[in-house]
Amino acid sequence: xxxxxxxxxxxxxxxxxxxxxxxxxxxxxxxxxxxxxxxxxxxxxxxxxxxxxxxxxxxxxxxxxxxxxxxxxxxxxxxxxxxxxxxxxxxxxxxxxxxxxxxxxxxxxxxxxxxxxxxxxxxxxxxxxxxxxxxxxxxxxxxxxxxxxxxxxxxxxxxxxxxxxxxxxxxxxxxxxxxxxxxxxxxxxxxxxxxxxxxxxxxxxxxxxxxxxxxxxxxxxxxxxxxxxxxxxxxxx
Amino acid sequence: xxxxxxxxxxxxxxxxxxxxxxxxxxxxxxxxxxxxxxxxxxxxxxxxxxxxxxxxxxxxxxxxxxxxxxxxxxxxxxxxxxxxxxxxxxxxxxxxxxxxxxxxxxxxxxxxxxxxxxxxxxxxxxxxxxxxxxxxxxxxxxxxxxxxxxxxxxxxxxxxxxxxxxxxxxxxxxxxxxxxxxxxxxxxxxxxxxxxxxxxxxxxxxxxxxxxxxxxxxxxxxxxxxxxxxxxxxxxxxxxxxxxxxxxxxxxxxxxxxxxxxxxxxxxxxxxxxxxxxxxxxxxxxxxxxxxxxxxxxxx
Numbered sequence: 001x002x003x004x005x006x007x008x009x010x011x012x013x014x015x016x017x018x019x020x021x022x023x024x025x026x027x028x029x030x031x032x033x034x035x036x037x038x039x040x041x042x043x044x045x046x047x048x049x050x051x052x053x054x055x056x057x058x059x060x061x062x063x064x065x066x067x068x069x070x071x072x073x074x075x076x077x078x079x080x081x082x083x084x085x086x087x088x089x090x091x092x093x094x095x096x097x098x099x100x101x102x103x104x105x106x107x108x109x110x111x112x113x114x115x116x117x118x119x120x121x122x123x124x125x126x127x128x129x130x131x132x133x134x135x136x137x138x139x140x141x142x143x144x145x146x147x148x149x150x151x152x153x154x155x156x157x158x159x160x161x162x163x164x165x166x167x168x169x170x171x172x173x174x175x176x177x178x179x180x181x182x183x184x185x186x187x188x189x190x191x192x193x194x195x196x197x198x199x200x201x202x203x204x205x206x207x208x209x210x211x212x213x214x215x216x217x218x219x220x221x222x223x224x225x226x227x228x229x230x231x232x233x234x235x236x237x
Numbered sequence: 238x239x240x241x242x243x244x245x246x247x248x249x250x251x252x253x254x255x256x257x258x259x260x261x262x263x264x265x266x267x268x269x270x271x272x273x274x275x276x277x278x279x280x281x282x283x284x285x286x287x288x289x290x291x292x293x294x295x296x297x298x299x300x301x302x303x304x305x306x307x308x309x310x311x312x313x314x315x316x317x318x319x320x321x322x323x324x325x326x327x328x329x330x331x332x333x334x335x336x337x338x339x340x341x342x343x344x345x346x347x348x349x350x351x352x353x354x355x356x357x358x359x360x361x362x363x364x365x366x367x368x369x370x371x372x373x374x375x376x377x378x379x380x381x382x383x384x385x386x387x388x389x390x391x392x393x394x395x396x397x398x399x400x401x402x403x404x405x406x407x408x409x410x411x412x413x414x415x416x417x418x419x420x421x422x423x424x425x426x427x428x429x430x431x432x433x434x435x436x437x438x439x440x441x442x443x444x445x446x447x448x449x450x451x452x453x454x455x456x457x458x459x460x461x462x463x464x465x466x467x468x469x470x471x472x473x474x475x476x477x478x479x480x481x482x483x484x485x486x487x488x489x490x491x492x493x494x495x496x497x498x499x500x501x502x503x504x505x506x507x508x509x510x511x512x513x514x515x516x517x518x519x520x521x522x523x524x525x526x527x528x529x530x531x532x533x534x535x536x537x
Contacts, residue, residue: 052430078432090427092420099416104431154432 003066005030005158005189011060013050020046021213033190035204037197043213044193048162052084053077081109083156087163089143093136097127100135100146101153108155115152124149141172161192165199177203197235209234243507254385256502262391264498265398266453270471271478271490273449279485280422280442286347289468290354291320291447295454296463297362300369309372313455320451321444328443358465367463394456406487477516481523483533
């Protein structure tokens with residue numbers, strides 16, 4: 001196998017004195033869409049924060065294309081190629097859609113500028129129609145699309161989506177799912193954290209299941225689909 | 238109270254012009270200092286209680302440059318720039334250590350800084366009053382408007398302050414870096430996650446706020462006497478301006494600064510013993526009617 005785009009090796013993460021992640025291993029290859037599945041509180045968001053440098057691991061490593069990024073400030077991790085989209089759709093509410101994108105524009109880690117506002121509006125036609133609207137006035141689904149588009153403007157090597165379906169109506173969840181599939185088919189490498197397993201089954205190529213801060217399963221999505229024991233034990237609501 | 242004198246002045250074009258022009262000058266200096274204060278508060282969420290020291294630094298360094306080069310342009314540039322450089326160093330090495338601390342701690346740190354800066358000025362420039370004098374370019378006969386006389390330097394100050402204010406407003410609202418700064422004010426963690434060095438930006442914004450104070454000090458140098466401690470009264474009045482205009486609002490700072498400037502100049506005629514009282518009364522009134530200031534964002 002090639003060097004993974006993103007690899008986490010034995011990551012231990014603490015919030016104060018309490019340990020949240022216990023030796024988490026994770027590897028995402030170029031072009032994969034990896035689902036990080038697990039119940040609420042399993043450690044999905046913490047894993048993302050550890051990768052993004054917001055909650056740096058006290059032990060273990062985060063490697064981006066083989067180069068360690070753990071211990072670096074979040075902005076350096078972002079420049080190295082991690083495109084972190086946090087949960088809760090943190091758009092800049094008093095900026096227009098256009099300005100949200102412009103703020104995030106940067107070259108990728110190898111100087112590439114694949115994503116521009118024009119390119120974004122081709123892939124996100126809904127946003128093109130509201131370029132000059134304040135982001136705070138968009139619907140939840142539109143804001144979710146904007147946060148994904150905004151992070152793409154930084155030309156990351158891998159997109160980290162934390163709970164993109166959270167709090168959205170089923171029809172909007174479907175639209176977000178279509179969008180992520182479209183990005184996947186364009187070759188964007190994606191790591192997506194979700195409680196909503198059915199949402200991920202239709203999107204992801206691979207899955208890693210996390211429970212109580214530990215990875216308990218990792219396989220292709222088809223293997224997971226055929227493994228009722230894992231699905232029942234860790235993912236059934 | 239001297240209401241008859243005030244009425245007499247208001248009836249005379251010459252007196253009105255003179256008072257308005259001096260009110261505008263006071264207002265413009267306050268606007269520059271207060272807009273820097275407001276910018277720093279709006280983006281960093283801290284009140285720079287030492288802001289007056291950068292006004293003083295601007296004035297003294299302008300004087301220094303003027304004495305060395307005899308160029309007023311160099312004096313303005315050097316005064317503003319020196320204040321900015323000192324501001325960045327002050328933010329990086331001192332203020333950034335008390336972010337997130339109790340406001341009382343920040344106040345103490347700033348107060349200590351004020352005392353140290355004042356003493357440094359005494360050591361470097363001497364404790365006595367200094368005068369820069371009017372630069373040659375402005376040593377001309379005052380301009381006559383409706384029977385009143387306005388020094389040409391006043392017009393220059395007005396234009397410079399308005400240009401700086403307009404530049405600041407355009408920079409924040411129309412440029413990419415300005416958009417990033419506004420985003421930083423709202424969600425710094427998200428801005429960092431997008432690959433932007435927020436610490437560097439904080440230092441830059443703090444420095445820019447200090448450049449504005451330094452520019453005000455440099456502009457004031459030809460018309461004010463320079464003394465260690467000259468920053469304090471300016472600081473207090475700029476606080477009044479930011480409170481009246483609304484913390485974080487640059488247009489609010491402009492409106493409030495003009496209001497305070499005119500209150501001062503006309504108040505000095507009608508209520509010579511109660512000028513400060515008028516300013517604080519105005520502030521109290523605004524706080525009662527609109528606690529978030531004239532143009533400040535409504536508290537949510």
